[in-house]
Amino acid sequence: MKIIKGVDLKAMRQFAKLTTVQMAEAAGVKTRKTYENWEKEVGCPSVNQFFQMVAACGLxxxxxLEVYLPAQKQNMGDTGSQGR
Incomplete structure (x- = not known):
């Protein structure tokens, strides 16, 4: 299961008014095509690359984390410590 979604990457990029080339450079990948694939849900960045892009977007x-992690936890069907 992918935690980092393409729609999230695209929203961050558009919010920051960055190009796909700038996002690729921020993530440290060689071409914009790699980044564009991530937006299309073909592969995904590492956590380190994700946070490099977060910084490049000025976020x-x-x-x-406060917005992203609770949503991911809910999507993963977190049951907490029930049943233990």
Missing amino acids: NYKDV
Whole structure:
């Protein structure tokens, strides 16, 4: 299961008014095509690459985690510690 979604990458990029080339450079990949594939859900960046792009977009890591992680936890059907 992919945690980092293409739609999230695209939203970050558009919010920051960056090009796919700029996002690829921020992630440290050789071509924009790799980044564009991530937006299309073909492969995905590593966590380190994701946070490099977060920084390039001028977003705060803490804010991204506060919004992103609870949504991912819910999507994964978190049951907490019930049943233990």
